[in-house]
Amino acid sequence: MKKWAVAVAAILLLFTGCSNSKETVKKPVNNEKSDTNQANKPDDVVKADPYFYPLTGIATDTKPDQRAVAVMVNNHPKARPQSGLNKADIVYEILAEGNITRFLAVFQSEKPTNIGPVRSARVYYINLAKGLNALYIAHGYSPEAKKLLDSNYVDNLNGMVYDGTLFKRSSARKPPHNSYITYDNILKGAELKGYTMKGSPPAFTFYSVEESKSLTGQEAKSVSITYSKDGTFNSKFQYDETLGKYKRFSAGEQTVDLETGDPILVDNVFIIEAVHKTIDAYGLRDIDLESGGKAYLLQKGKVNEVEWANKNGRIIPVKNGEEIPLVQGKTWVNVVPTNPGLHSSISFNVQ
Structure with a gap:
């Protein structure tokens, strides 16, 4: 009986030790911010503790360190419907000249297969792309915009240089409403010019x-x-x-x-x-x-x-x-x- 009691006591002690060890081993809480984007996490994203896309606030399990791409998209009636706008995180709609508006479509969380029709650059669109540290894509430019692009103020790819190579013309539409670029060709162009595609844009603030x-x-x-x-x-x-x-x-x-x-x-x-x-x-x-x-x-x-x-x-x-x-x-x-x-x-x- 004494041997049986000793054995039971030993088993109980073993289970107690295992139980206590499970209770005391907890996932460490990391309160440090790995980058400035994480400071703007929505509350529900903080609780779930994943990363989040800086331009949409939507949670993701992997760090979204890819660079944003900002593309000038045509809004002329002959350019509608456009390609890729449904994948843009942010779209800026601004007058280009006269009463004609044009879009700056910014992509980071999603990558459309095809984007366009692509149109020419303006200074204020370039500045918006610069503020998001985005690779700027356009086909053509105003005189002042050309000066900025030629000065390497912002990393850019332009259809005036790569028409027929990185930029392709659609036979279904007439110029200047038929220039398109694929996301794959954007990556090829970035590699060709030695631009990095790492480095996510600064994050906006979001509600939970x-x-x-x-x-x-x-x-x-x-x-x-x-x-x-x-x-x-x-x-x-x-x-x-x-x-x-x-x-x-x-x-x-x-x-x-x-x-x-x-x-x-x-x-x-x-x-x-x-x-x-x-x-x-x-x-x-x-x-x-x-x-x-x-x-x-x-x-x-x-x-x-x-x-x-x-x-x-x-x-x-x-x-x-x-x-x-x-x-x-x-x-x-x-x-x-x-x-x-x-x-x-x-x-x-x-x-």
Whole structure:
């Protein structure tokens, strides 16, 4: 009996030791920030402790250290529908000349197979790409933009140099609305010119998923943005309650991807007012994207009147000097002239 009792006691002691060891071995908590992007993690991403894409706030299990690519995309009616816009993390829509808008589509979390039609560079688009440390892609340039590109102010690939090699012409459309570039050719061009494709862009600030469910503001189910009297370049964003995202329209027609037919869906619509100056007879513009000013921010079917600021080359929403978080997902930034002004260019519908 004594031997049996000793054996039982030994077994119990063994199990107790194993149990205690399991309780005391815990995953270490690492409070250090591995890079500045992690400082802007949404709360729910912090709790899950993965990485997140700096331009969308969406969690990922692997460190997103790839460089952003910023492509000039044509918005002429003959260039619609475009290719690749549905994969862009951020799209900037700005007047290029006259009443014609053009897009700067920024890719980092997703890589579209084909992008275009690609169009020519303008100085203010180049500056936006610079602020995101992006490889800048264009086909052509204004005189001032050419000076910047020739000075290597920003890493870039231009169709004026690589037409027919990195950039391909579509037989389905006529010039200048038929220049395209694949993501594979962007990588080939970067290697050819010795550009690194490592180094993620600086991160924006984002709400957690739970926080985005309780956003406040005025009801605004759609917003229309006037760029031209005939409506050719006017934009509209319509909130889809089921999807929880905004659908985009050009001149009343929904914006979709040429190859797949997938709709462009965005989570943040950020409309800013900036000083525009016409600098030549052709209608080229100089646009002040440095000084800040009035803005509207649409998220989850609601709109808030805010301000915009330029933070180290990035256009961000602010209120009382504090940066306003974005909803996790894709963002579309529309820039309108101070004349006629934000309130005259924008109309909302609460239905």
